[in-house]
Amino acid sequence: MSTCQLESIRVRLASYSLSYQYNDDRWRFRCCELALEALEQGNYGVGAVLIDKDQTLLVEASNQVFSPQFSSSAHAEMRLLDKFEEEFPRYACRDELTLITSLEPCPMCCCRILAAGIGCVVYLSRDNDGGMMSRCNTLPAAWKNLSQLIVVKEFDPAHELSVLAHDIAAAQQEALRNKLIETIRT
Numbered sequence: 001m002s003t004c005q006l007e008s009i010r011v012r013l014a015s016y017s018l019s020y021q022y023n024d025d026r027w028r029f030r031c032c033e034l035a036l037e038a039l040e041q042g043n044y045g046v047g048a049v050l051i052d053k054d055q056t057l058l059v060e061a062s063n064q065v066f067s068p069q070f071s072s073s074a075h076a077e078m079r080l081l082d083k084f085e086e087e088f089p090r091y092a093c094r095d096e097l098t099l100i101t102s103l104e105p106c107p108m109c110c111c112r113i114l115a116a117g118i119g120c121v122v123y124l125s126r127d128n129d130g131g132m133m134s135r136c137n138t139l140p141a142a143w144k145n146l147s148q149l150i151v152v153k154e155f156d157p158a159h160e161l162s163v164l165a166h167d168i169a170a171a172q173q174e175a176l177r178n179k180l181i182e183t184i185r186t
């Protein structure tokens, strides 16, 4: 990705005016900030937050697959749920939690989210190549059953933050896919 491209994403994010038409707009914005941070550090551009029913932030995380060191499970949602379960070991109302993520969760994260009992998932940008959350009806039976317990929402794809989330995820996608193959096969 050129410096120019990255700078343009930075400017768009910085100039985005927080809209309080929806209370959780700031958390969608935060997901994009986290995603950009991840991208700038050489990771996949994905960020996620976990909020409770009062819109209070419990934990946040970004993708760290390549940096600081290679970790195949360090997707934003996996790190988010690791943090949550470590910091809130006896949390009682998981069905009241909403996980917001900048990109549609992959198969690994989708199943982790289902197993963790999160009540609702909102993703800003659909991932046609790697996303699983919109295809829960194609999961094996046990996982498909579990998916009946969760509400899955794709945020308005035309919204400025959804477009930004998409552009952040797409910015280095090809290079990062090649980097993964190089890492696991050399």
Ligand SMILES: [Zn+2]
Binding pocket: 075, 076, 077, 105, 106, 107, 108, 109, 110
């Ligand atoms: Zn994932």
